[in-house]
Each structure stands twice: as structure tokens, then as C-alpha cells.
Amino acid sequence: MTELGQAYITSTGTFLPGQPVDNESIEQKLGYVHGKPSKLKKRILSSNGILTRHYALDDKQRSTHQNRDLAVAAARECLNTSEVDDKSIDLLAVASTQGDLPLPGLASLVQAQLAIGPLEILTTHGVCSASMMALKSAFNQLRVGEKKNALVVASEMASRLLKKSRYEAVNNLRIDLESEFLRWMLSDGAGAFLLQDKPRWRGISLRIDWIEIISFASHYDLCMSCGTNDQSLWSKDLDQTERNIDFSWQDYASYADAEANGALLIRQNLKLLEDVVKVGVDGFLKLINDGKINPSEIDHFVCHYSSHHFKGRILDLLKLAGALIPEEKWFTNLYTKGNTGCASIFIALDELFKSGNLKPGQTVFCVVPESGRFANAYMRLTVVGGRDGGAF
Amino acid sequence: MVALSEKEMTLGPKAQETLRHLLRVWLDFERKLQSIPILRRLDQRTFTPEDYRVLLLNMRPQVIEGSRWISRAASSFTAEYSDIRSMILRHAVDEHRDYTMLENDFLSIGGNLEEIQKAKRNIGTEALAGYLMNEATKPNPINLLGAMFIIEGLGNKMASSWACAIQECLSISDKSTTFLSYHGENDETHMQKLYDLLDDKSIAHDAADDIVKTAKVVARLYLLQLEEFDNT
Numbered sequence: 001m002t003e004l005g006q007a008y009i010t011s012t013g014t015f016l017p018g019q020p021v022d023n024e025s026i027e028q029k030l031g032y033v034h035g036k037p038s039k040l041k042k043r044i045l046s047s048n049g050i051l052t053r054h055y056a057l058d059d060k061q062r063s064t065h066q067n068r069d070l071a072v073a074a075a076r077e078c079l080n081t082s083e084v085d086d087k088s089i090d091l092l093a094v095a096s097t098q099g100d101l102p103l104p105g106l107a108s109l110v111q112a113q114l115a116i117g118p119l120e121i122l123t124t125h126g127v128c129s130a131s132m133m134a135l136k137s138a139f140n141q142l143r144v145g146e147k148k149n150a151l152v153v154a155s156e157m158a159s160r161l162l163k164k165s166r167y168e169a170v171n172n173l174r175i176d177l178e179s180e181f182l183r184w185m186l187s188d189g190a191g192a193f194l195l196q197d198k199p200r201w202r203g204i205s206l207r208i209d210w211i212e213i214i215s216f217a218s219h220y221d222l223c224m225s226c227g228t229n230d231q232s233l234w235s236k237d238l239d240q241t242e243r244n245i246d247f248s249w250q251d252y253a254s255y256a257d258a259e260a261n262g263a264l265l266i267r268q269n270l271k272l273l274e275d276v277v278k279v280g281v282d283g284f285l286k287l288i289n290d291g292k293i294n295p296s297e298i299d300h301f302v303c304h305y306s307s308h309h310f311k312g313r314i315l316d317l318l319k320l321a322g323a324l325i326p327e328e329k330w331f332t333n334l335y336t337k338g339n340t341g342c343a344s345i346f347i348a349l350d351e352l353f354k355s356g357n358l359k360p361g362q363t364v365f366c367v368v369p370e371s372g373r374f375a376n377a378y379m380r381l382t383v384v385g386g387r388d389g390g391a392f
Numbered sequence: 393m394v395a396l397s398e399k400e401m402t403l404g405p406k407a408q409e410t411l412r413h414l415l416r417v418w419l420d421f422e423r424k425l426q427s428i429p430i431l432r433r434l435d436q437r438t439f440t441p442e443d444y445r446v447l448l449l450n451m452r453p454q455v456i457e458g459s460r461w462i463s464r465a466a467s468s469f470t471a472e473y474s475d476i477r478s479m480i481l482r483h484a485v486d487e488h489r490d491y492t493m494l495e496n497d498f499l500s501i502g503g504n505l506e507e508i509q510k511a512k513r514n515i516g517t518e519a520l521a522g523y524l525m526n527e528a529t530k531p532n533p534i535n536l537l538g539a540m541f542i543i544e545g546l547g548n549k550m551a552s553s554w555a556c557a558i559q560e561c562l563s564i565s566d567k568s569t570t571f572l573s574y575h576g577e578n579d580e581t582h583m584q585k586l587y588d589l590l591d592d593k594s595i596a597h598d599a600a601d602d603i604v605k606t607a608k609v610v611a612r613l614y615l616l617q618l619e620e621f622d623n624t
């Protein structure tokens with residue numbers, strides 16, 4: 001086997017639409033469902049700790065952008081601070097929970113608007129770890145020498161699922177924690193990375209040491225989904241014959257029926273969230289045991305979860321097992337930029353990359369737990385200095 | 393949640409490594425527990441009084457066997473391991489009459505004493521008890537710390553939540569779940585002793601692999617015991 005090359009994140013970008021929306025104005029922005037204030041909002045907001053976020057919506061819940069626009073704006077910022085021309089980009093990978101159109105893939109729309117290529121494209125679809133899937137694919141293409149400059153974009157426009165009209169369209173609406181939880185959790189935004197087969201000439205780059213993605217979908221039921229009004233119908237333990245006929249939004253006679261039946265609400269099974277943390281911890285312990293990461297060598301820990309999700313016995317046990325990453329190493333901008341699904345990890349790394357706090361030789365460890373159906377992504381980065389010999 | 397002592401905050405690197413391996417065995421075990429039909433029903437709150445009866449009937453033989461292998465293990469330690477022997481003996485004293493709690497729980501839900509006392513080992517319990525007794529008979533069976541990690545872990549991490557769920561499903565009080573409640577409250581102390589032992593240099597260095605392997609076997613056989621309820 002020929003020796004594999006390296007891949008480096010050499011430039012980053014973020015785009016967040018509109019002004020930051022604080023907790024007081026969030027419901028005004030998304031709209032009062034049937035004119036009434038939410039009873040669960042306060043409780044959910046205090047548990048996620050988010051203070052401000054962005055939505056691509058105007059005050060009447062009309063979209064101000066397409067998802068594609070968010071992706072392109074982040075990509076532009078990333079390219080503007082890079083050392084390469086548009087025409088050198090040979091791969092465009094775009095990740096999102098939901099593109100603008102059911103087809104074609106979001107990468108096609110983003111490429112068209114960026115006006116780059118001809119080049120290879122990749123669209124990944126999933127939930128929070130979709131961006132890491134796109135990143136890993138680009139990383140490997142660079143490592144095998146097939147590509148030199150890959151643009152990887154993660155973009156989310158969750159507000160389309162969260163505006164009041166989505167809830168009002170449901171017949172006999174009964175809003176419970178499962179169907180409302182994500183309304184106060186998710187928001188819009190995009191992040192972009194440029195991956196190159198060599199570090200920047202000037203300034204720092206992030207060498208990707210490895211990316212591991214581990215899915216446990218065969219072990220757990222749906223935890224976060226959109227497209228069914230009953231997540232339990234998708235249980236791994238349910239016999240095919242026990243399932244209702246109308247169980248995917250596409251199986252209804254009309255899309256209007258699907259919406260009226262609540263199949264298009266975004267849902268979170270809160271009971272399973274603790275298991276998401278456990279599965280994440282299990283993967284982390286595996287990586288330590290495999291020698292891929294040593295908790296004591298981590299200088300910056302970027303996790304799509306906030307530290308307050310790790311509590312109780314699991315925290316004690318991690319501490320005891322020497323696998324706890326001290327609070328001061330955690331980096332997050334979740335509280336001010338919001339939870340932007342698969343874009344969150346890119347948006348956090350973008351801020352860290354530009355913070356001036358990264359020094360050559362440092363280790364950055366990233367974790368993206370995806371609750372959708374238990375797919376967790378892990379990545380180790382090493383900060384490297386510019387090829388000109390200066391660190392900055 | 394019990395605060396961890398200073399000593400445990402600073403386990404040696406080898407003990408930490410062993411604990412990380414044990415934690416992964418535990419997390420895998422916990423995942424598989426969720427697929428056990430009776431526990432799944434408990435989780436989904438479709439657990440019935442009959443389920444609880446069956447649970448108690450199947451637990452008793454294991455609990456009886458448990459006190460036997462622990463006592464046997466204690467007697468298999470030579471003088472150089474007298475600390476462990478004392479610890480295990482104390483543990484055996486703590487738990488060797490546990491089955492009376494089970495019996496009382498069974499009676500409190502309308503069961504009859506003779507029935508539970510006659511309950512036979514299911515084929516999973518046979519396998520688990522046979523394996524543990526065999527290991528306990530070997531000289532200085534330090535590997536059984538792995539067994540304790542799983543079995544005490546069940547008490548420590550699961551018993552309380554099971555007790556609460558059972559009370560909720562069956563509308564019964566904590567007086568009918570004394571066995572599970574006791575373990576939920578007391579196994580934390582047992583776990584702490586176990587961590588101390590893991591950190592003992594003579595143990596941690598020489599027996600780490602065996603401890604982890606034993607934890608895996610016990611986890612697998614414990615699942616088998618739960619899968620084979622009433623298969624006697």
C-alpha cells in the first residue's frame with residue numbers, strides 16, 4: 001500500500017443569518033402557536049442553556065434565505081481567507097439535515113450558486129454527525145491523493161420546521177415535550193472548512209489525525225426524527241406486520257395529510273437522551289483504549305454537547321477512570337450561536353480557529369454525538385504552524 | 393450519588409486503564425439489558441404483576457448461589473491476600489441472607505413461600521453459578537473482581553430505578569421491592585471497596601486482563617440468566 005498523505009483544515013468560515021435572537025424574543029420570532037405562549041419553553045431553554053441564536057426568518061415567519069444561501073455565505077467567508085483560488089477546489093462536500101429540495105442533493109445547489117467547478121460533489125444527509133461524514137470523506141480523498149483542495153460545508157435551516165404554522169397545521173394538536181423540545185433547541189447557521197493536502201503558508205492549520213464515526217442504530221430506537229407521527233413505530237423490536245401503513249410522511253395520500261397527522265413535526269425522544277451520552281462515552285473509552293487519544297494530551301475539547309449533559313455516576317466513573325476532560329479545556333459557542341445541528345461543530349471550530357488560542361503542537365479533540373439514531377463522530381486535530389516557519 | 397473519596401480520585405494509571413475496560417464491558421452489558429423482554433416491558437411500563445413474580449422466582453436461586461461462590465472465593469485466597477479475604481468475607485456476611493428480602497417481597501405481592509423456596513435455577517443461572525463456582529475454587533481468584541464489577545454494578549446502577557419502575561407499574565410500595573431497593577442503596581459502598589482493590593498494585597498489574605475477561609463472561613452469562621427466565 002502506498003503511504004497515505006495528510007489533510008489539513010487550512011481555512012474556516014461561518015454564516016449566521018439575521019440578528020441574534022434572545023430567549024425573550026424567541027417565541028415572537030418563531031410565532032405563538034394558535035396565539036398562545038408555550039408552557040414548556042422556559043423549562044427547555046433553561047435545560048439547554050442557549051442564550052442567543054439565529055433564524056433565517058422574518059417577523060412573519062417567512063424565510064429570509066434558502067439553506068443553500070447559508071451554505072454559500074459560510075463557504076465564501078472560508079474561501080476569502082484561504083490561500084487558494086476557487087478554480088483550485090476539486091471537491092465540494094455539503095452536509096445538512098434537510099436540503100432545500102428533496103432532490104437534487106444540496107451540494108448541487110451550493111455548487112451552482114458558488115459558481116465553482118466542474119468538480120466532484122458529495123451531499124450527506126443525517127442529523128448532527130452528517131458534517132463529520134462529509135468531512136471524513138473529503139479527508140480520505142485528500143489522503144489517498146485523489147484531491148488537493150476540498151471545500152466541506154455544513155448548513156442547517158431548522159427554522160422551517162419550527163415556525164408556528166408547522167404546529168398549527170396539525171389536526172387536534174397536542175404539543176408534548178417530544179414534539180416541542182427541539183423547537184427551543186435548534187436554530188439556523190452554516191460553517192465551512194477548506195481541506196488541503198498541505199498546511200497554510202502563513203498562519204496555523206489543523207491537521208486531521210483521524211476521524212471515527214460509530215453508529216449504534218441497530219441497538220437503539222429512533223431518538224430524534226422528522227417524517228413520522230409515531231417514533232415507536234420504527235422500533236427495532238417491532239414486527240413489520242405490526243406497523244401502520246401510514247408511517248412515513250411519504251406514505252400519506254397527500255403531503256397535506258402527512259402534515260395534518262403530525263408526521264412532519266420534528267421529534268425528540270427524551271427518554272433515550274441519556275443513552276446518547278452513554279454511547280458517546282463508550283466510543284471515547286474505546287478510542288483511549290485503542291491508543292488513539294490520551295485524555296491528558298487534549299488541549300482543547302470541542303463537543304457538540306455541553307458539559308452539563310455529563311452528570312451523575314457516569315461523570316464520577318469517568319473521573320475515576322482518568323477519562324474526564326477538565327472543564328477549562330472545553331470550548332463551545334453553543335450558548336451564543338445556538339445549536340445548528342450538523343453545522344455546530346464547524347461553527348465552534350471556526351471560532352476556535354480564529355481565536356488566537358491555538359498554538360502549534362496542541363491537540364484538539366472533537367466529539368459530535370448524534371441522537372437521531374445514535375451515530376457518534378470523533379476527531380483528533382493537531383495544530384500546525386505555517387510553512388513559512390512562523391506560527392502566525 | 394455518593395461523593396468519591398480522595399483516594400479514589402487518584403487511581404493509578406494501570407487501575408484507570410482496567411476501569412476503562414471494565415466500563416466498556418459494563419456499557420455493552422447495559423445496552424444488551426435493554427433488549428431483555430422483561431426489562432423492556434419494565435422500561436415501557438407494560439410490566440405486569442406476573443412479570444415481577446417471575447423475576448423474583450428467577451432471582452432467588454442466583455442470590456443463593458451468589459453467597460456460596462463469594463464464600464468459596466474468600467477461602468481460596470492465601471495469606472498474602474488476607475486483606476482481600478477479609479473484604480470478601482465481610483461482603484459475604486452482608487449479603488448471604490439477601491434471599492430473605494426476596495422471599496418477603498414475593499410474599500408481599502401474594503406469592504407463597506413454598507413456591508419461591510422451591511424455585512429451580514434456570515439454565516442461565518446454572519451456567520453463571522457453575523462458572524463462578526469454578527473460578528472461585530482456583531487459588532487467589534482475583535479475576536472475580538470483574539464478576540463483582542458487573543453484579544454489584546447492577547445493584548449500584550440499575551436496582552433503584554428498577555425498584556421505582558416496578559412500584560409505578562404495579563402500584564405497590566417500597567415494602568414490596570426491598571431486595572432491589574437495598575441493593576440500589578448499598579452497592580455503592582461495595583463498588584468503592586472494589587475500586588480500592590483495583591488500585592492495589594499487586595492486583596492491578598498482574599490480573600487486569602483476567603479481571604476484564606471475567607467481567608465479560610459474567611455479563612454474558614447474566615444476560616443468559618435473564619433471557620432464560622422459567623427455562624429450568
